[in-house]
Amino acid sequence: MSGAPTSTQHRVPGLVVREHRVPVPVDWSAPERYAPIEVFARELVDPRRDGDDLPLLLFLQGGPGGASPRPLGSGWWTPLLATHRVVLLDQRGTGRSTRVAAREVAALGTPAEAAAYLAHFRADAIVADAEELRRTVYGGRRWTTLGQSYGGFVTLAYLSRHPEALTECLVTGGLPPLTASAEETYAHTYPRQVARNRELARRYPGDVALLGQVADRVAAGDVRLPDGDVLTVERLQTLGMPLGMSTGVDALHWLLDTALDTRGELADPFLAAVAQQTSFVDNPLYAVLQEVIYHQGERAGGWAAQAEHERWETFGTGARPLLLSGEAMYPWMYEQVASLRPFRAVAEELAARTSWPALYDVDRLASNEVPVAAAQYYDDPYVDLDLALDTASRVGATQVWVTNEFLHDGLRVAGDVILPRLLDLVAGRWSVSGR
Helix, strand or coil: CCCCCEEEEEEECCEEEEEEEEEECCCCCCCCCCCCEEEEEEEEECHHHCCCCCCEEEEECCCCCCCCCCCCCCCCHHHHCCCCEEEEEECCECCCCCECCHHHHHCCCCHHHHHHHHCCCCHHHHHHHHHHHHHHCCCCCCEEEEEECHHHHHHHHHHHHCHHHEEEEEEECCCCCCCCCHHHHHHHHHHHHHHHHHHHHHHCCHHHHHHHHHHHHHHCCCCECCCCCECCHHHHHHHHHHHHCCCHHHHHHHHHHCCECCCCCECHHHHHHHHHHCCCCCCHHHHHCCCHHHCCEECCCCCHHHHHHCCCHHHCCCCCCCCCCCCCCCCCHHHHCHHHHHHHHHHHHHHHCCEECCCCCHHHHHCCCCCEEEEEECCCCCCCHHHHHHHHHCCCCEEEEEECCCCCCHHHHHHHHHHHHHHHHHHCCCCCCCC
16 A cells, blocks of 8 residues: 555644544455545644643544544543543545545446445444554554444444554443344334434424424425425434434424424425435435444345334324434435435445445454443433443443433533543443442
8 A cells, every 4th residue: 555644733722733644445455456545533632731641542433424523612522631632533435534425436336336345434444444543643552442323333343353452442322233233223223213202292292293284295295405305204204313312302393393484384494404404415424334334244135224114104104193213224315315316326235235244253352351431321212222231241341331311412412421430430430330
């Protein structure tokens, strides 16, 4: 592989920022198969401590297909800067790493060739990229990892491959199922999404009838979004995806508050908001790889979430009250959503694939000695608690703090509470009762 890392440095208020670009192969098992890509990482350090030999903390972002946060003001990283250098990795295909968008996919050849390419954008490749960053930029120094959501999937892939690189691992809302299939995962998460719908109805009972009224108008036809897409009831239902976030129920309520104009028609600002929330313009990989992140070994192929969805008559488009779906991708999206249409054939190829490499080494994880502390949220509909606890029981040196105080975005809204608790767990200053 040609090329060497490049780095630059600048300051923003309250931070020294170093930006690193590292060339990596797309396929780590066959580096010459494709042209190399770049991964980008942004290092944050407190200016008062820039000369100190601080430990490293690598943040593993949620997703798939999500870039690391940009340090606009303060955030969960702010208290960590008192003790660490924080490294924000834009995972391959996202942010300022070599981005995967419709144009790039079209240039990859046939749908089968493009699917083969995107199959290298999972947790195992992200771990290899992080190791290249650690080796070439940081001289092979060990680091702590903090995995949010999908970052927890990457964490266990890291522990499966390079535990020697890690001092300790923190996970927030992201312990993945070790062996459960995508089908088994959705069988667990659908009931949790039903519970989030019940919470919407409990908190805002008037929204139940209003949602039905909006759905009836959409079902009548000829409702177009600002980008020209036809709004369908299926797409309307995906407004339920944020119900797993701390402000999701309230945000949906206030969106519905102005859904209808004085004539009883769907209001333009409402339609614009629906288009923005359901388009995937900024992160198409999130949709394309959503089920792929679970696949290991031999499988039957097919769309796991769609199969589960069809088992629930209560999620039907004609059912009232209308239930809103959660974090799941469906084949109809590649017809109805403009930004996803270029990925349709590729997504179908990925869904049909029946053989996948393993993501986790179950035996190695069972004998793991790297301290792991995880926060799992009781009402989180995205990462099933039962599956997460099963994983924790099968990974050595792992402690789990289960709480109903937060939802899936607990790190973002309460990082100042959650991170000290997890750091106390791995340091032995606090223990989870009953474990």
